[in-house]
Amino acid sequence: MGRIAGKVAIVTGAGRGIGAEIARTFAREGADVVLAARTRKEIDQVAEEVRSLGQKALAAKMDVTVKTEITSMVQRALEEFGRIDILVNNAGTIHPAGFLEATEQDWDAIQNIDVKGLFLCTQAVAPHMIKQRYGKIVNVSSMAAQGWYMPGFASYCAAKAAVNNLTKFTARELGVYGINVNAVAPGEILTALTYQNQTKEQVEKKLKDSRDMTMVKRLGEPRDVASLILFLASDESSFIAGEIIAVDGGRIDRM
Ligand SMILES: NC(=O)c1ccc[n+]([C@@H]2O[C@H](COP(=O)([O-])OP(=O)(O)OC[C@H]3O[C@@H](n4cnc5c(N)ncnc54)[C@H](O)[C@@H]3O)[C@@H](O)[C@H]2O)c1
Structure with missing residues (x-):
């Protein structure tokens, strides 16, 4: 028996990177999965x-x-599986740009995907979880939301701070119906998103810096995030709500 056997999960942004790994992890642990991405x-x-x-x-x-x-995605999920037990709001984007150079389009794209998308998906799924008096919602935030100065990521930091706040708010509103809402805050994880639009030299320097900044002296991988999300999506974590849990190898600048 898997740790989430018989459950039905929706994972947004499940086409690659962290989302794809969450989907595989859930399947290995016995859940049916709705893969929602562009x-x-x-x-x-x-x-x-x-x-x-x-x-x-x-x-x-x-x-x-x-x-x-x-x-319509939620409707199809209900027609196909009859219920929704788990929602992982993972879809996200970054659009790195200096504060003075960032465009209104960059800002809108990030806020729309990372914040509005999470808000709308939660709103669409919650009524069904309320009906069944059961649900697990896991939001994918970021270390960027912890109030650090990350040059090039002003809009992203603001968006993920909103994700943290929405996590706490919805945990409070939905907890009474048997729904646990929590978030994970990954550090740097090796995916296509991390190193887009950068030269080979920039990437190599960033990889070294990232390794050095962790207590465990290695880079994060999608499975590091997926295993924490699996725990939060399972009944093993049923007394945890409204938490933002870091999965960043122990960033030394977090202390
Ligand atoms: N990679 C990292 O270092 C890192 C660190 C902290 C947090 N995160 C967060 O983890 C999540 C996943 O990141 P990743 O690195 O796997 O990214 P990725 O770019 O590799 O994958 C993102 C996925 O989201 C989907 N997506 C993007 N916009 C969408 C939209 N409008 N509608 C539906 N799907 C959409 C893409 O199709 C893709 O499947 C994001 O929320 C990101 O902010 C990533």
């Missing part, structure tokens, strides 16, 4: 992996910034 080819591939692990998968091509697409 790129058809990516989610179809992850859906195949979920099926090869013996679980059902629904690849739902959608955009978390569009309410009607969220509603």
Whole structure:
């Protein structure tokens, strides 16, 4: 028996990186998974992996910034599986840019995906969890929300701070219905998102710096985040609510 056997989970941004790893981890632990992301080819591939692990998968091509697409994804999930036990709000973007150079479009893209998307997905799923008096919602925040100065990431830091606040707010509002809401705050994790638009030299320097900044002297991998999310999505964590839990190898600048 897996740790979330028989459960149904929606994972946003499940096409690659951390989201894809969450989907695989959930499937290994016995859950059926709805893969919600923008790129058809990516989610179809992850859906195949979920099926090869013996679980059902629904690849739902959608955009978390569009309410009607969220509603139809949730509807399809209910038609296919009859219930939704777990929601992981993982979809996110960064658009790195200096504070003075960042455009209004950069700001809007980040706020819309990282904050509005999370708000709308939670709003769409919560009524069904309330009906069944059971649910686990895990939001993917970031170390960027902890009040550190991260040059190039002003909008992202602001968005993830909003994610933390929404996590606490919804944990309070939904806890009474048997729904646990928590967030994870990853440090630097090796994915396509981390190193987009950078030269090879910049990437190599960043990798070294990142390693040096952790207590455990290694880089984070998607599975490091997925295993914490699995715990928060399972009944092992049923007395945890409204928490933002770091998974960053013990960043030395967090002390
Ligand atoms: N990688 C890191 O170092 C790191 C660190 C801290 C937090 N995070 C957070 O982890 C989450 C996942 O990051 P990742 O590194 O795996 O990113 P990634 O870019 O590799 O994957 C992001 C996924 O989200 C999907 N997505 C993006 N916009 C979407 C939208 N509008 N609608 C639906 N799906 C959308 C993409 O299709 C993709 O599947 C993000 O919320 C990110 O902010 C990442």
